[in-house]
Amino acid sequence: MAARGPGDLSQDGDLAGFAARFRDWLTEESAVVAPLLAEHSDYDLRVDNARALRRLLCEHGWGLAGWPEEAGGLGGSILHRSVVTEELFRAGWSGPTVFEHLEIIAPTLVRFAETEFVRSVVPSFLDGSRSWSQGFSEPEAGSDLASLRTRAVRDGDDFVVNGGKIWTTWSKWAHWCLALVRTGTAEERHRGLTMIAIDLSSPGVEVHPIRQANGTDELAQVHFTDVRVPAAQLVGEVGGGWNVALYLLARERGTLSWLRHCAFRHWLTAGTEVMAEDSDRQLGAVVLQLAGVRAAAARLLSRAADGAELGPEAAFNKLLMTRTEQSLFDLLREVDGVRVALPADSPAEVLQQQEYLFSRIVTIYGGSQQMQLTTVARHVLGLRDG
Amino acid sequence: MADASLRPAEYLGFRDAAAAILGRHSGAKALDAFGFTDVYADGAGDLRPAYAFLEAQGSSCVSTPALGLLALAGIGVDPLAPDGGAPLFGAPVGRSSLVAVPGMTPEDRVVVDRPGAGLVAIGDPSAARRTPPAPVADDYLTVLDVDGAECRVVVAEEEAGALREGIVVRTQLGAAAELLGLTDRLLQDAAGYAGQRAQFGRTLSSFQAMQHLLAWAATERHQLACLLDIAVARSANGPVDPQLARAVKAMAGRVFHAVAQTAIQVTGAISFTWEHSLNRPHQRGMALDQLAGSSADLVVAIGRQARTEGVVPELFTLADGAAGP
Incomplete structure (x- = not known):
């Protein structure tokens, strides 16, 4: 049996x-x-x-x-x-x-x-009873993440956190926020950062969902006012937050591409139903792009399973993943613009419209496309300024 | 490319060994030094060394008949070549009736696929040779017009049907491996040039516009290496899915053209000279893209199949365990 x-x-x-x-x-x-x-x-x-x-x-x-x-x-x-x-x-x-x-x-x-x-x-x-968000970006710290200002100060067994995060995805539903905060000086830049887990039900936490262009409120702004966080909730060492962030971002840019490419296949397969012969070339190109995302993701998963450190090559995955997502939704818009652009009449159409609009900004989250290209140029190709 | 830790170590070992040989030899000598025909002496079981050789051949831009031999690997030399060495396969090019033979010398014998007749040997390949009216930048591929040429059936249609798929798969993967090598060559040369050439008192590579051009090229090249590695690893464990081989070949052509364009843009006007080091690998890659299905035609075929069947091919599974080093 x-x-x-x-x-x-x-x-x-x-x-x-x-x-x-x-x-x-x-x-x-x-x-x-x-x-x-x-x-x-x-x-x-x-x-x-x-x-x-x-x-x-x-x-x-x-x-x-x-x-x-x-x-x-x-x-x-x-x-x-x-x-x-x-x-x-x-x-x-x-x-x-x-x-x-x-x-x-x-x-x-x-x-x-x-x-x-x-x-x-x-x-x-x-088991789904609790979910998490991540607090990285701030109103004055986007691509230049190391300039973030949300501060955590040690006070006995706790840290006291003050400041705010923005674009914290799914905070509306989250119970925890994994936040990158400043424990050192501003001059220390990335060396003065620490990762800490904040219980979003703590006194002093305010979560304000942001209504997005696609009608969802996945994103939020989160304010911290004298929020006490036990030191036992440190994730990594004090001052070691940048390394933790890089580890996390290698997942967001890299291994996550496996899940995302599965979703892309879902959308592309559904889209083939409304395609005609004149779409074959463009469809074939997207299928090939998807194969590239899949192959690169599989390589990264294999390396992660072997316990390897995922280095700057995760930038390849992010670049491939987000380019494919935009190509895919470009194709779906071109073959059935009415379905994408006019008021929907089914849950599937609502989802597709939301996904289409979301695909326009995927080259921004998790480190912009330009940041990924710079990472590849400097850390894979070894190109230098000056 | 600085990805030695990302690709299968054994394959890279074969490739680097081949590169060392191709630095000293070309043609049949290089094949002998590598033991190329030993790879499939007992059949076409594990052809990873052959694909690795072709990748090295691409990056060194040396000519050997390896790709023509690989296509017929495992078919059995005896019935094909009772009177000499192993014949080379003449691969179809574009949508024409022409065939191209990699690394052909005047002594070589050539076999082509003629659906309906089977695998046929060309009586006098040199006589079927297209003679260019002007010098060519790269003479790696010899183009034959075999319409009207005297042919002898060496594998009848009944048996050829079972061999055809393997021939196409090996040709497509072999050409893709060579295209990856050519892509690496162009990318490395362009990045090297950008690091040396100064404009406005700075190296080209210090300009973000140049960095991003080269980074996109490296990204294109990365996905090709990942997909090729999976197909090559699969080839060691049995037949490769023809859809996977087709995707690898199509991607190889598209990636090659994209990286070549970047290399030309980065290198500037000097690259548009006959003698520039970029010219020969560029034209070789252009020609290889036409072999066994051009990327343009394969992409349309891939799209047509996905549309008519309503299925986006997965091409491989994680369970294949072939993705990592």
């Missing part, structure tokens, strides 16, 4: 067998799973479904596969998590909404936070 549940999650385990078992489970549980994968124009409902899906996956072990035991997981690697992601998209999923942060923030917590803190917060992130 074939093994049920996630089964062998060892490094040299049978990943294809794991994928097959998960597919079988999805089929067996389709009556429960399918409603959680369905598209909805109501964003709150999407988030609720994402939470319920995380809970269901964890109850059956699939959502714990690939996570270390101290995080409440069953062991395995990012490859197992990525297989689960891809199979969900194959089953018709349009995405995890707020839990897109899982692949960015949870590995960072596991790597840099105290084990006790990891044990106390990551399991509830995995």
Whole structure:
């Protein structure tokens, strides 16, 4: 009799067998799973479904596969998590909404936070009962992140945080914010930064959602006024925040591209229904771009699974991912502009319109396209100023 | 490219060994020194060394008949060549009835695919040779017009059908590996030039506009290396999915053209001279792009298939375990 549940999650385990078992489970549980994968124009409902899906996956072990035991997981690697992601998209999923942060923030917590803190917060992130946002950008610190001003001052066993963050994605629904704050002087630039986890229910925290151009309020501005944060919630060392940020950003720019490319395939496949012969060249070009994103993402996942440090090459993934996203939605607009540009009459159309507009700014988040190009030029090609 | 830690170490070992040989030898001598035919002496099981050789050949821009041999690897030399060495495959070019033979010498015998007839040997390849009216920048590919040429069937249609897919896959992957090598060559030369050439009292590479041009080129090249590595790793474990080989070849052509344009832009007017070091690899890559399906035609075919089938191909799975070093 074939093994049920996630089964062998060892490094040299049978990943294809794991994928097959998960597919079988999805089929067996389709009556429960399918409603959680369905598209909805109501964003709150999407988030609720994402939470319920995380809970269901964890109850059956699939959502714990690939996570270390101290995080409440069953062991395995990012490859197992990525297989689960891809199979969900194959089953018709349009995405995890707020839990897109899982692949960015949870590995960072596991790597840099105290084990006790990891044990106390990551399991509830995995099972969907709690979600996280990340506090990086500030009104006066965008691409020049090292100029940020939100300050944390040590006071006994706590840090006291004052300042504010902007463009903190999904803060409206988040329980925690992983924030990069200044503990040193402004002159120390990136050496004076520290990463700390802030409970968003703490006194002194205000979250103000920002209505975006696509009608959603995924982004927010967050203000901190004398917010006390236990030192046990430090993520990494005091003054070591920049390294933590680079680790996190390598996930946002790099390994996240696997999940995103699965979503791109979802949209492109749906789009083929309304395409005609005169789109073949452009469609073929986007399919090839998607293959490039997939191949580059697979390489990064493999390296991450092997425990390798993900260096500046994650910039390649971000560049490829975001260019493909824009090409894909350019194509969808060109073959069916009415569907993209005029008032929608179905949840799927609402989603597509939101995604189209979002695709216009993907070359900004997580480090702008220009920052990524500069990273490649300087740190991969070795080109220098002067 | 500084990505030695990102690509499969064994493959890079083969490539670097080939590069050292190609620095001293060309043609059959280079193949002998590498042991090229030993790679598939027992069949076409693991052709990674052959693809690595072709990548090195691209970056050194040396000519050998490796690609023509690779296409027929594992088919069995005896029935094809009872009277001499292994023949070379003449690969179809563009949409014409012409074929191109890589690294051909006057003594070489050539086999082409004639659907309906099978694999046929050209009686006198030299007689079918197109003679350019003017000097060519690169003579790596010999173009034959085999319409009307005397031919002898060496593998009948009934057996050729089963071989055809493998020939196309090997030709496409081999040409893609060579195009990656050529791409590397152009990118390295352009980046090197930008680091030396000064304008306005600064090196070209210090200008952000130049940095971003080269960074895009490196990004294009990165995705090709990633996809090629997956296909090459797959080739060691069985037949490669023809859709994957087609995608790799199509991407190789597109990436090559994009990087070549960047290299020309960065290098400036001097690159538009006959003798400039960029000219030969550029024209070689242009020609290779036409082999076994041009990137332009393959892209349309890829789009047509995705549209008519309503399926965007995944090409490989994470379970293939072939993505990393």
